[in-house]
């Protein structure tokens with residue numbers, strides 16, 4: 525299915541509320557995003573996930589972002605706290621963002637699924653299908669020009685490909701008006717004993733260079 529983000533420019537609220545949660549994590553809200561959350565807050569399409577989840581995890585960051593990062597699904601910490609990338613992978617992502625002078629207040633981080641698969645198993649294709657409408661509605665509401673996909677699941681979904689992330693990472697892709705920059709999931713840094721950090725840092729430098737050379741892409 526095509527991503528058609530051109531069809532409707534989401535009207536963002538001028539009344540942005542600032543809520544300082546813990547000095548480092550300032551959450552920006554807007555009306556369209558609140559409506560989106562309201563609509564999906566009790567989603568019950570995936571029986572097994574609903575039975576096991578503590579929270580639906582919409583994401584984390586700024587709903588009027590420069591860039592949207594998309595991971596796979598919430599893990600244990602995310603499920604408990606109701607926020608995306610708050611565990612060890614999240615710390616790795618924060619370090620990578622810092623390297624390119626970004627923070628969570630500049631970006632939004634979301635997932636292919638909003639509910640945690642039990643024991644952190646991979647998302648099932650049926651679950652990805654169930655969450656499809658929410659997924660594209662969230663992207664449309666966030667209205668980014670740049671998406672960074674983290675790992676196989678989000679990359680293959682957005683690019684509608686079966687190519688593995690090992691072949692696609694660091695290669696800038698275009699889809700309609702969107703620029704998509706695939707990279708690995710930050711959890712791979714942990715699984716590889718740190719070996720994947722350098723590769724991800726190089727991919728993040730591509731994001732930085734792209735932003736520096738396309739200043740019209742930033743909000």
Ligand code: SF4
Nearest residue numbers: 567569570639654655
């Ligand atoms: S993963 Fe998505 S579709 Fe499935 S229950 Fe959660 S929000 Fe609904």
